[in-house]
Amino acid sequence: MMAPPRPVRTDIVLIGGGHAHVEVLRRFAMAPEPGVRLTVIARDVETPYSGMVPGYVAGHYTRAECHIDLRPLAIGAGARLYEGAATGLDPVRKTVRVEGRPPVSYDFLSIDTGSVPDAPAIAGAAENAVPVKPIDGLLEAVAGLERALEAGREPMRIAVIGAGAGGVELTLALHHRLSVLAGERGAAAPRFIIIEKAADIMPGHASGARRGLARALAGRGIEVRPGAPVAAFEPGGVTLEDGSGIKCDRAILVSGASPARWIAQSGIATDARGFIAVDRTLRSLSHRDILAAGDVAAFAGRELPKSGVYAVRAGPILAGNLRALAQGQAPRPFRPQRSALALISTGPKHAVASRGPFSLSGRLMWWLKDRIDRRFMEKYADLAGMGMGRRGAAADPFAEMRCAGCGAKIDRAVLIRVLARLGRNARGRLLLSSEPGDDGAILAPPPPGEVAVQTVDQFRAFIDDPHLLGRITANHCLGDLHAMGARPHAALAMVMLPDADPRRLEDDLVQLLTGACEVLSAAGATLVGGHTGEAAELVFGLALTGHGEEERLLRRSGLRDGDRLILTKPIGTGVLFNADMRGEAPGNAISAALAEMQVSQAGAAGVLMAHGARAACDVTGFGLAGHLAEMLDASGVDAVLDPDAVPALAGAGELVRRGFESTLAPANRDAARGTIGNVDDPRLALWFDPQTAGGLLAGVPSDRAEACLAALRRAGHGAAAVIGEVVRRAGSVANISPTD
Numbered sequence: 245m246m247a248p249p250r251p252v253r254t255d256i257v258l259i260g261g262g263h264a265h266v267e268v269l270r271r272f273a274m275a276p277e278p279g280v281r282l283t284v285i286a287r288d289v290e291t292p293y294s295g296m297v298p299g300y301v302a303g304h305y306t307r308a309e310c311h312i313d314l315r316p317l318a319i320g321a322g323a324r325l326y327e328g329a330a331t332g333l334d335p336v337r338k339t340v341r342v343e344g345r346p347p348v349s350y351d352f353l354s355i356d357t358g359s360v361p362d363a364p365a366i367a368g369a370a371e372n373a374v375p376v377k378p379i380d381g382l383l384e385a386v387a388g389l390e391r392a393l394e395a396g397r398e399p400m401r402i403a404v405i406g407a408g409a410g411g412v413e414l415t416l417a418l419h420h421r422l423s424v425l426a427g428e429r430g431a432a433a434p435r436f437i438i439i440e441k442a443a444d445i446m447p448g449h450a451s452g453a454r455r456g457l458a459r460a461l462a463g464r465g466i467e468v469r470p471g472a473p474v475a476a477f478e479p480g481g482v483t484l485e486d487g488s489g490i491k492c493d494r495a496i497l498v499s500g501a502s503p504a505r506w507i508a509q510s511g512i513a514t515d516a517r518g519f520i521a522v523d524r525t526l527r528s529l530s531h532r533d534i535l536a537a538g539d540v541a542a543f544a545g546r547e548l549p550k551s552g553v554y555a556v557r558a559g560p561i562l563a564g565n566l567r568a569l570a571q572g573q574a575p576r577p578f579r580p581q582r583s584a585l586a587l588i589s590t591g592p593k594h595a596v597a598s599r600g601p602f603s604l605s606g607r608l609m610w611w612l613k614d615r616i617d618r619r620f621m622e623k624y625a626d627l628a629g630m631g632m633g634r635r636g637a638a639a640d641p642f643a644e645m646r647c648a649g650c651g652a653k654i655d656r657a658v659l660i661r662v663l664a665r666l667g668r669n670a671r672g673r674l675l676l677s678s679e680p681g682d683d684g685a686i687l688a689p690p691p692p693g694e695v696a697v698q699t700v701d702q703f704r705a706f707i708d709d710p711h712l713l714g715r716i717t718a719n720h721c722l723g724d725l726h727a728m729g730a731r732p733h734a735a736l737a738m739v740m741l742p743d744a745d746p747r748r749l750e751d752d753l754v755q756l757l758t759g760a761c762e763v764l765s766a767a768g769a770t771l772v773g774g775h776t777g778e779a780a781e782l783v784f785g786l787a788l789t790g791h792g793e794e795e796r797l798l799r800r801s802g803l804r805d806g807d808r809l810i811l812t813k814p815i816g817t818g819v820l821f822n823a824d825m826r827g828e829a830p831g832n833a834i835s836a837a838l839a840e841m842q843v844s845q846a847g848a849a850g851v852l853m854a855h856g857a858r859a860a861c862d863v864t865g866f867g868l869a870g871h872l873a874e875m876l877d878a879s880g881v882d883a884v885l886d887p888d889a890v891p892a893l894a895g896a897g898e899l900v901r902r903g904f905e906s907t908l909a910p911a912n913r914d915a916a917r918g919t920i921g922n923v924d925d926p927r928l929a930l931w932f933d934p935q936t937a938g939g940l941l942a943g944v945p946s947d948r949a950e951a952c953l954a955a956l957r958r959a960g961h962g963a964a965a966v967i968g969e970v971v972r973r974a975g976s977v978a979n980i981s982p983t984d
Contacts, residue, residue: 251743253279254570255351257340258323259330261291261314262356263552264537266624267559268566273320280570282323283350285330285342289314289831292379294552295617298589301386302417303424312624315834316827324708327835330357333510335531341506345711346665346758349751352533352569354562355520356555359501359539361406366497368477373405373497376414382496386418389434389494393425399432403482403492405474406499407440409449409598412457413588414498419464420591436466437490439482441473441499446598448549449586453598456605460590503540515542524577526562533569537562543580553584556620587613662753666761666771685772687734690791697792699724701864702738702785706821706936707838710752713784714759716841720937721786722767723862726849727940729798730790732767735760737774740783756784767846798852798942802859803879807970808949812848812956813840813939814963815868815930816896818906823899833895840893840963841937847959852942855952860942867912869931869980871941873919876970876978879943885968886983887927900929908934920980928982943970 258265261284272282296310318325326348332341339347361375369375374385392400400422404415419436426433438445438461445461445468446454461468469490476483481491503518513521513530519542521529528534529544538555548554558578565575583600587609590596595609690696701721705713718735725732737757741749753776761771769788820837823829845862852860859879861871868890876883912932913923920928939961944952949966956964973979 251279251745252281252748253745255281255283255349255748256566256570257283257285257348257350257353259285259340259353259355260357260538260540261286261288261312262358262538262540263293263555264559264562265354265356266291266312266314266317267556268354268563269314269317269321269323270624271560271563272323272567273317276322277567277570280567282318282321283326283348284314284318284323285326285328285340285348286314287327287329288378288380289325289327289835293617293621295587295613295620297379298413298417299614299617301383301414302420302589302591304593307383309618309621312621313831315824315829315831317624318708319824319827326709326711327838330504330506332506333512335510335512335534338533346755348755349747350533352566353535354566355507355534355536355540356538356562357504357540358555359503359519361497361499361501365502366474366477369497372477372479373495376410376496376498385494385496386421389418389422390425392493393422393429393431393434395430397432400434400494401492402434402436403490403495404436404438405440405482405495405497407438407442407445407468407470408499409446409586409588411438411440411498412445412461413590414496415466416457416460416464416591417589418496419466423464436464437492438466438468439472439474439484439490440468440470443471445470449598450601450603452603453586453588453596453605456596456603457588457590460594460596464591501539507540517542524579525565525575526558526578527565527575535562535565537578543578546580548580549584551584551586553586554580557581587616589613661750662757665750665754666757685734685736687772687789693793694791695794695797696733697725697728697730697790697797698788699790700785700787702783703936705782705784706825710755710782711759712838712842713782714756714761715763716838716937717784718760718763718767718786719842719844720864721788722763722769723845723864723937723940725788725790726845727798727860727862728790728792729796729849729853729860730792732764732769732788732790732846734772734789735764735769736787737771737776738783738785738787739774739776740779740781741776742781743778752782756782760784760786763842763844767844796853798849798857798860799878800859800861800875801878803875803881803883803943803970804858804945805881805970805972806946807858807943808946808966809872809883809885809968809970810852810942810944810949810952810956810964811863811868811891811939811967812845812852812942812961812964813843813863813935814891814893814896815863815933815935815938816893817841817936817938818867818909818933819896819899819904819930820893821936822906823902823904826904828902828904829899830895833893836895837893843960845940848940848956848961848964851952851955851959851961852940852944855948855955856945857942857952858945860940863935863938863941865908865934866915867909867932867934868941869916869920869928870912872980873916873978875941875943876919876973876980879970880973882971882973882979882981883968884971884981884983885931887925889965889967890930891963891965891967892930896930896933901926905929906934916980919978920982925982939964 290311299305300310328342423433473485475485508518520536537558561578585599593610596605
């Protein structure tokens, strides 16, 4: 018998997906650290590379070329990826507060959240200015400017506040993009003005570089207003501190830099501007288990420019120091270079180089910048080169063998603490007389005239976020009750967790059950008990009890000739997460799928029943084709489906075309032979894809189908679609015919 994997002994939490942290993930992917678990908390799963954003704005790069996808990196590093914004830090309890979930515990914490412009310091900035960060907000504003370009109207006036390298480069890039687009549309090119509180543009850069960029600005008719601090942003313009005003249609704020507000509120040491004060090893001056790098860090004894180049250079040292601290070893100092090469693009494929007192400009500098930037991005795209396959190495043969049977139950003291932290969510009003410690929950009988409906489901974890897994599993399990039109009532949890020390077991169990209780509570159900134990991997499920009037419950046998078939959710979770396990699924596509998997089907069930649905089921493991075949067999009818009408999750179709599919898909396809004429038709590939937390499939009378569909969309089920119709049975077995 093989020994289990070594348990987690050190939790390292990374807040932010900045340039230093992506290097930490890359290095842990290349060389995993036994017993160390990484958790990444990031607001976005795609992190922009600052060096290429101006080129993207100018139109020289695609979005994919200038964004690093954190999901494949996290998978390669064996890291848990929690998509959400950090909102606070308790360095005493060693926990991070994250929006919408329980606190996340750490042994060592690293912060690389970057900086944002000093918007709160200027009146009206929040309402009337576009900050350059977060980048996605800026890119949305750029798209809005493109839409606003109209032939025949007065030229737009755009003000950029900040004439540092970032402000100048962004202005030139945006001028190039919008001028080209205006020419194509026959519209007037926008007019730009750069407003700077300092006496000159780009303070700290070589005089030759400043002169070269000043010529580039002047050559494009871009006005520069130096020595003009902004006092306020207002609709239609900005007011300067001298009382004068400048009219503009849009103001973009690039100047200054501030950290996230929660950092100053956490009690850790900061500099005068609120950035985290760190020593030469990147460790907090006040809390030695916290590290920081990039713009959010204030380097002791020397102020570094808020430039991505220093975050990139700090990445290898940060990764090594986190590894060393986890091993109980001394960290190494970070020695930033005295001056860094700045390559500033000027809109077209032309750039100015600046380092210390030296500067050069021309197309060759653009070529150099493009080459450096692309080589940087290639490091994080080549997952095969990171040695991902080595993560499955044999476990330590001398590791302690764990007990099985009842010896594998979770420590009772852990369970008592978990129940205390969950509070009333765990033992609610549905109990009659049971008490904590009873062997079973005593439930009230169904109301008069109703029956009890019971179901059970569980599966292995397919994501590393226990809170999100709890929410999705609960939603998946509730689908059986919703499909029958029953009201959820009570739930029993079945949890198997990998071996870990009591504190980590407690935290993971709280995350998992909190997520499940959130969904159960919203559905009107209460978690009343369950069973826990140890296993090689996380397994979670729920046994559910619901109530409903027997004659009103939806069965699979109620389809009738002429019914329209309505599907309430898009399909494709199986192929998406198969590709995700290999680090091949786009992060945004996985995020969208996870969001869809958390959409409750309770409202959809109510809409379907209100519009006369006579049969329904939830589309889960057997896929669309398998579950529809069950309904057709039970009802004695056939169906005709329109392949183009079946909704699919973003990215699923492309992954199928690339050859990805769930491990259950071939069995689902084989089971459909004889039911579907040509199961190998590529248009039907997703019909056999097993779904987790999938939608409802229902038959609705034809004269009420369109009204039902409209009501579903009003209720938030925007992807709901009529995918086909029920027809009379033509043979001895169910038949699903795709339209030509």
